[in-house]
Amino acid sequence: MKPIIAALITFNIISMACATEIVEPTAPPKSPNPTQNKAPRFSPPAEETLPDNAFGRLVQQGHAIFVDTKANASEFVGNGLNCTNCHLEQGRKADSAPLWGAYTMYPAYRKKNDKVNTYAERLQGCFQFSMNGKPPPADSQVIAALTAYSYWLATGAPTGQQLPGRSYPEIPEPAGGFDLAKGKAIYAKQCSVCHGAEGEGQRAGSDYVFPPLWGKDSFNWGAGMHRINTAAGFIKSNMPLGKGGTLSSDEAWHVAAYMNSHERPKDPRMIAGSVEQTRLKFHENDGVNLYGQKVNGVILGQGTE
Amino acid sequence: MKISRWALVCILSGAFTEPAFAVDPQQIFSQGGPNPGVIACSTCHGADGLGMPAAGFPRLAGLPADYLTKQISDFRSGTRGNPIMQPIAQALSEDDSKALAVMLAKMPSPAVKPVTRAHAAKGPGEILALRGAWDRNIPECVACHGPSGIGVGATFPPLSGQSAQYLKSQLNTWRQQTRKNDQDDLMGHIARSLTDTEVEAVSQYFADLSK
Numbered sequence: 001m002k003p004i005i006a007a008l009i010t011f012n013i014i015s016m017a018c019a020t021e022i023v024e025p026t027a028p029p030k031s032p033n034p035t036q037n038k039a040p041r042f043s044p045p046a047e048e049t050l051p052d053n054a055f056g057r058l059v060q061q062g063h064a065i066f067v068d069t070k071a072n073a074s075e076f077v078g079n080g081l082n083c084t085n086c087h088l089e090q091g092r093k094a095d096s097a098p099l100w101g102a103y104t105m106y107p108a109y110r111k112k113n114d115k116v117n118t119y120a121e122r123l124q125g126c127f128q129f130s131m132n133g134k135p136p137p138a139d140s141q142v143i144a145a146l147t148a149y150s151y152w153l154a155t156g157a158p159t160g161q162q163l164p165g166r167s168y169p170e171i172p173e174p175a176g177g178f179d180l181a182k183g184k185a186i187y188a189k190q191c192s193v194c195h196g197a198e199g200e201g202q203r204a205g206s207d208y209v210f211p212p213l214w215g216k217d218s219f220n221w222g223a224g225m226h227r228i229n230t231a232a233g234f235i236k237s238n239m240p241l242g243k244g245g246t247l248s249s250d251e252a253w254h255v256a257a258y259m260n261s262h263e264r265p266k267d268p269r270m271i272a273g274s275v276e277q278t279r280l281k282f283h284e285n286d287g288v289n290l291y292g293q294k295v296n297g298v299i300l301g302q303g304t305e
Numbered sequence: 306m307k308i309s310r311w312a313l314v315c316i317l318s319g320a321f322t323e324p325a326f327a328v329d330p331q332q333i334f335s336q337g338g339p340n341p342g343v344i345a346c347s348t349c350h351g352a353d354g355l356g357m358p359a360a361g362f363p364r365l366a367g368l369p370a371d372y373l374t375k376q377i378s379d380f381r382s383g384t385r386g387n388p389i390m391q392p393i394a395q396a397l398s399e400d401d402s403k404a405l406a407v408m409l410a411k412m413p414s415p416a417v418k419p420v421t422r423a424h425a426a427k428g429p430g431e432i433l434a435l436r437g438a439w440d441r442n443i444p445e446c447v448a449c450h451g452p453s454g455i456g457v458g459a460t461f462p463p464l465s466g467q468s469a470q471y472l473k474s475q476l477n478t479w480r481q482q483t484r485k486n487d488q489d490d491l492m493g494h495i496a497r498s499l500t501d502t503e504v505e506a507v508s509q510y511f512a513d514l515s516k
Contacts (some may be wrong), residue, residue, distance in 0.1 A: 046428060047436070064423035073430055074424065089439045090422065193488050194449075202458050203449035209461075242444045242495060 042163050044092050044100045044153040055148065062149025065142060066091055066099075069131065070207065073142045078133035079265065080201060080208040080217035083146075086130065086225060088238055091153060094165025095237040095244075103147075103154040103167030112286075119147060129223035132265045167227070168233035174250040178228060180295070183258025186251055190240050199262060214262035216304035221267040227287035231256035261295045266303025275301040330404040346405070349389075354412045358468030358512075362389040367414025367466070372458035373406035384487075386483035417465045418494040421452045429503055430510030441498045446507065449491070454511045454514025460488070464511040472508035480504075 050056045065072040067090050069082040084090050091099040106119040117125070120143050124135035136142040157163060188197070194210040196202055201212035212218040224230050236252035238244045247255070271277040279292030279301065291301045328339050335352070337345035350356055354366030365373065372491030374499070379385040380394035394402070422445060425433040434454070437445040447454060449461050461476070464472060478484035479496035487493055 060425065071421075084422070088444075089437065093439055190379065190489065193491075204455055204457045207452065209451045209457045238492070240489065241448060242442050242491065243489070276328040283405070 025047065033083065041094050041165050042100055042157055044098070047157050050152070058145055058148040059152045059267075061141075062145035062147070063090065064148060065145055073127075076127045076133045076136045076142060077131050079131060079212075079219065081131055081211050081219060083126065083131075085211040086234065091149070092210075093238070095169050096234070097167050098153070098165060099150040100153040100157055101163050103150040104157050104159045105162065105166070118148070123147070127206050130219045130225065132220040132223075132268075149207070167239055168230060169277075170229070171233050171236050171249040171252060173229070174253050178253045178257035178288075180254070180258050180261055182251075182262075183254035186247070186255040190247075191255065194241065199259065213259050214264050215263060219262050220265035221291055221301055222269055222282070222305070226260055226264070227289050228253065228257045228260050229287045231260060246278060257290070261300070262288050263298075263300060263302065263304055267291070267301065270303075277298055311428065330408040331504055333401060333405060334408065334458055340396045340398075343401075344393060350516055354409055355415065355466075356468060356471065358470055361468065361470040361474050363467055363471045364414070365409045366412035367464060368410060369456070369459045370403075370406040370410040372456075372462050374403055375459070375486075377402040377406070384484075384486040386478070388493060407465070414463070415466045416452045417455055418514045419453055420447075420514065422447060428506065428510075430506035430508075433499075433503055433507045434510050438503075443495050443498055446511075453514055465514040467512065469505075469508040469512035473504055476504045476508065 002255065049062070050059055061072075066083040066087075070077050070080070086096070087093070087098065088096040089098075094101075103119060106122055107116050108122075109115070110117045110122075110125075112125070118138070120138040123143055123146050124138070127133045128135050191213075194202065195213050196210070198215070199213040199218070200215055201208045201217065202210040208217070219225050225234065232249070232252040234248060235256050236245070236247055240246070267278055267282065271281060271284055275292050283289055283291040283301075293300055332338070333343060334346045334354075337343050337348075347354070349360070349362040350365050351362075354364060356362045376385065377394045379396060380387060381389070395500035397405075420435070422435050425436060426432045432438075433443065434446045437448070438441045446464065449457065449463050451457040451461065454464035475484065476496045476499060479487075479493045480499075482493075485493060495514045496504075
């Protein structure tokens with residue numbers, strides 16, 4: 001080996017050694033996050049406490065479906081998403097509709113279908129709308145496994161009591177209403193690096209790592225995330241990934257509105273192919289949304305394809 | 306330490322001028338030049354471009370071309386500081402670095418064990434990689450670097466296929482703020498929230514995926 005290179009190698013090893021010395025072995029600093037660490041939160045059980053028996057294996061299967069939905073429940077998935085894309089930390093994160101906050105609250109009445117829903121029906125809803133797929137039968141292995149995973153995460157949670165951190169937080173609408181142009185600018189600056197310039201997401205190999213926010217592989221027009229108010233709450237506390245709580249409420253609303261001003265798969269409940277009839281029946285009283293509205297000269301809601 | 310660092314910078318930089326025309330990237334890779342400040346990449350990054358683990362020299366083979374050109378220009382501008390690579394990057398012309406990046410991206414990368422978040426996570430390295438540490442706003446490493454850390458697009462480089470020494474040195478450059486070339490501090494805040502033990506463990510974890 002040439003002496004200069006040998007010297008460089010030695011130098012690099014020494015400088016790497018120095019690098020580790022400089023870093024102080026202190027406790028990690030807490031990143032500021034205004035939306036977290038307020039009230040004491042429920043803590044779901046640690047993974048290593050999962051028993052190694054038939055129950056533990058069913059929970060593990062539920063976890064695998066939740067984080068890798070396409071691979072483990074493919075026949076019920078019609079887009080490029082996984083459950084964990086919207087329920088962060090694999091269903092554990094407060095303010096990201098955690099499963100421990102949900103499990104103990106069912107059966108419950110839902111305005112969406114005007115009846116009392118079991119937990120299985122709630123799970124089926126996410127497959128039909130958020131996953132743009134087909135609801136797995138209530139007695140299927142997929143529902144059994146997801147229910148077991150939720151039940152286990154809710155170990156010790158009181159039944160029928162709304163826990164802090166359930167669902168997504170509600171955040172106030174901007175005083176002057178949302179602004180699509182401002183949303184577009186925020187999107188280009190803070191979101192497109194991961195979700196792509198056209199909201200198309202990014203893959204590694206054949207699978208999405210960064211989920212598509214609109215277009216044919218995203219959630220459909222019947223999903224809860226299509227409501228700007230719901231999306232704004234999710235985005236404010238969870239996006240950009242790892243930097244939740246850094247956008248202002250107004251910014252979260254603008255960018256949520258921009259995301260939801262694009263076409264996506266049609267509402268599976270569509271009535272006689274009519275956006276207007278579907279809007280009147282399902283969207284008029286469903287929070288703040290742009291379904292059936294004209295944006296850039298086009299009526300939204302026709303669906304992709 | 307200070308003196309030797311400066312001595313090296315001097316040896317490596319000098320007052321080089323940009324070459325008038327581009328040279329075959331394969332030749333720069335294995336023989337260096339045309340500018341004398343451009344040492345053959347293969348001396349440190351290996352003839353196969355897979356790096357030299359013990360010395361902490363990274364693999365370049367199979368990294369996305371746009372990621373490679375961005376790193377070279379970040380070394381040049383100083384947003385990524387390194388006394389060895391900065392002078393080399395400064396001596397490389399824009400065209401040569403692009404041509405090299407395209408060539409390197411096509412070189413074969415090591416095989417990697419497939420793992421996703423569906424796997425059970427045991428031990429601090431695997432827990433960070435597949436579960437994150439969300440109480441400190443640290444997402445799963447694979448949420449940005451892809452399953453098995455194989456990398457995503459031109460912005461999120463592969464972690465697997467790199468040595469533990471290199472991965473650890475990079476996490477430490479962010480902690481010391483000599484590397485600050487990531488958009489919106491997306492990686493920096495994570496590295497700064499890790500403990501020394503976690504840096505060791507997670508670096509070893511990703512390095513072991515290509516063994």
